[in-house]
Amino acid sequence: QMELEALRSIYEGDLCFRELSPVSFQYRIGENGDPKAFLIEVSWPETYPQTAPVISMDAFFNNTISSAIKQSILDKLMVEVEANLGTAMTYTLFEYAKDNKEVFMENQPVNTVTSVSNSISIGTPDVPTSKKKEKKEQLSKTQKRKLADKTDNKGELPRGWNWVDVIK
Numbered sequence: 001q002m003e004l005e006a007l008r009s010i011y012e013g014d015l016c017f018r019e020l021s022p023v024s025f026q027y028r029i030g031e032n033g034d035p036k037a038f039l040i041e042v043s044w045p046e047t048y049p050q051t052a053p054v055i056s057m058d059a060f061f062n063n064t065i066s067s068a069i070k071q072s073i074l075d076k077l078m079v080e081v082e083a084n085l086g087t088a089m090t091y092t093l094f095e096y097a098k099d100n101k102e103v104f105m106e107n108q109p110v111n112t113v114t115s116v117s118n119s120i121s122i123g124t125p126d127v128p129t130s131k132k133k134e135k136k137e138q139l140s141k142t143q144k145r146k147l148a149d150k151t152d153n154k155g156e157l158p159r160g161w162n163w164v165d166v167i168k
Contacts, residue, residue: 003088027094029101036105038062040097042090049088052081073104
């Protein structure tokens with residue numbers, strides 16, 4: 001199949017693209033971790049491209065997207081399908097979805113995902129901070145404060161911090 005070869009060469013090394021089978025493909029629109037990213041799956045029936053490919057958004061990846069949004073994305077993609085019947089259109093559909101990602105997802109509330117991403121960002125920096133803490137733990141708060149007042153942010157004492165003030 002010509003189109004299969006074309007897709008494989010176009011999307012070679014593209015982490016968003018997955019070939020589920022020689023007639024079924026997934027493409028992730030949007031970066032990993034993007035709350036507005038979504039996944040579309042295109043499958044070819046035997047009579048494709050004379051007949052429309054099957055486009056699905058049932059992937060688990062899309063489970064935070066409201067069904068209304070999924071339906072509107074599928075509707076828009078089907079308009080593209082109609083316009084391209086008879087031609088190899090999988091690439092066209094993926095690129096169309098990429099180009100229109102913001103429009104597709106403009107009504108998708110992002111708050112469903114924020115709780116997840118927040119906990120991730122809180123959880124990750126634990127490792128470096130705990131190491132830093134161990135070293136400085138010996139200082140009391142007042143010592144730390146005095147140190148912080150004297151030092152600049154690099155922990156170096158600013159020039160002249162111990163000069164005697166003659167003007168007094």
